[in-house]
Amino acid sequence: MNPSTLRINAERFKTNFEALSKIGATPDGGVHRPTFSQAHLQVRAWFRELAAEAGLEFNIDSAGNHSALLQCADPEAPTLLLGSHLDSVTNGGRFDGAIGVLSALEVLQTIKDAGLYLPIHLEAIDFTDEEGTLFGLMGSAAVAGKLTPQDLLGLRGGRNALLSGLSRAGLTEEGLLMAKRQSHQTLGYLEVHIEQGSRLIEAGADIGLVTSIVGTNSYRLTFLGRADHAGTTPMDARLDAGQGASAFTLAARQQVMRNYPQCVVNIGSMTLEPGAFNIVPERACLSLEFRAHDEDTLDQLERALLELAEKEAQRFNLGLDIESVGAHQPALMSQQIQDVFHRAAKSLNLKTVPLASFAGHDAQSMASICPAGMIFIPSVDGASHSPREYTEWQDCVNGASVLLHAVLSMAIG
Numbered sequence: 001m002n003p004s005t006l007r008i009n010a011e012r013f014k015t016n017f018e019a020l021s022k023i024g025a026t027p028d029g030g031v032h033r034p035t036f037s038q039a040h041l042q043v044r045a046w047f048r049e050l051a052a053e054a055g056l057e058f059n060i061d062s063a064g065n066h067s068a069l070l071q072c073a074d075p076e077a078p079t080l081l082l083g084s085h086l087d088s089v090t091n092g093g094r095f096d097g098a099i100g101v102l103s104a105l106e107v108l109q110t111i112k113d114a115g116l117y118l119p120i121h122l123e124a125i126d127f128t129d130e131e132g133t134l135f136g137l138m139g140s141a142a143v144a145g146k147l148t149p150q151d152l153l154g155l156r157g158g159r160n161a162l163l164s165g166l167s168r169a170g171l172t173e174e175g176l177l178m179a180k181r182q183s184h185q186t187l188g189y190l191e192v193h194i195e196q197g198s199r200l201i202e203a204g205a206d207i208g209l210v211t212s213i214v215g216t217n218s219y220r221l222t223f224l225g226r227a228d229h230a231g232t233t234p235m236d237a238r239l240d241a242g243q244g245a246s247a248f249t250l251a252a253r254q255q256v257m258r259n260y261p262q263c264v265v266n267i268g269s270m271t272l273e274p275g276a277f278n279i280v281p282e283r284a285c286l287s288l289e290f291r292a293h294d295e296d297t298l299d300q301l302e303r304a305l306l307e308l309a310e311k312e313a314q315r316f317n318l319g320l321d322i323e324s325v326g327a328h329q330p331a332l333m334s335q336q337i338q339d340v341f342h343r344a345a346k347s348l349n350l351k352t353v354p355l356a357s358f359a360g361h362d363a364q365s366m367a368s369i370c371p372a373g374m375i376f377i378p379s380v381d382g383a384s385h386s387p388r389e390y391t392e393w394q395d396c397v398n399g400a401s402v403l404l405h406a407v408l409s410m411a412i413g
Ligand SMILES: [Zn+2]
Pocket: 085, 096, 097, 130, 193
């Protein structure tokens, strides 16, 4: 057969998507599948069954990444990885990650059903904890050999959540640190994902060719003051931790908008302690996250924001504790894979547009051990990490179809 005429089975793809959307479904049409929750373990068991039904081999690595495999006859042949993640944020949407894993599986099934022989191994992978319930990009960072024992001590989700989650899933910290794959065995990594923004729809394009993925650093900052009577302590004698935290929050936004217009900063939580109407706050704890597209800018931004925090702490005579709780480096996507995706889309009469990604993805971990590439499909209203997340079904089919033809092109030219 002529591989260029090969098409995915759109009906099967949709049936699988609908079945997947029921696992961890929330009443408002989203899904709730945080890493190692009951629903997440259930979705992984479901993926394993689906791979078996498709007659594909199955593998779980020591970081808990789940894979369906379509192997070729030559054991020395390299592997082309396709994938994404089946975990979700709290009360997330049905499409984020799920479309990437199901597209990958559909591509393997389509090639297998067609009896097409490729000279490479194909692997459809569901990475562990992409969304950061525990660490973020954890499974892909493990595969890339980027996880360190230090990383596992300072986690966004806290260390207890990691240890109890690993034990529920039958995994260990040692396993996470031993999951590295060798570059020479890995031909590349391809991922389909929803855009989670509205640039594709605004551009009237079907497929986004991802050029780079943003790097993200996270810190927990604690401003330290003194608890005092809120009535009897004069205003100018207070060491009010909340003042430092609030002043920093406002100044961080201004500084990023003024000096780093290509970057973003978010202070996503702020807790005041002891937390009472009548006590001056002694501690103010912030979750700080910021993103940039290249390492130099990310480093500069980090210095600027931490200096600003020190300055605001001094201004209110407060102490400051700075705890790093995770960093993901920015990554450029392979130009060669962008070209492959572009040609695949063109052969299917789909319009492409290049885009940088402001969301983190497993492809940024994988880019350190192999050529990595991603495509985006449109998100209606740009909604994501919410039950409102929606992508037209034809766009999902387009994404899987471009992935299929990119795989065929990389395997047989
Ligand atoms: Zn995702």
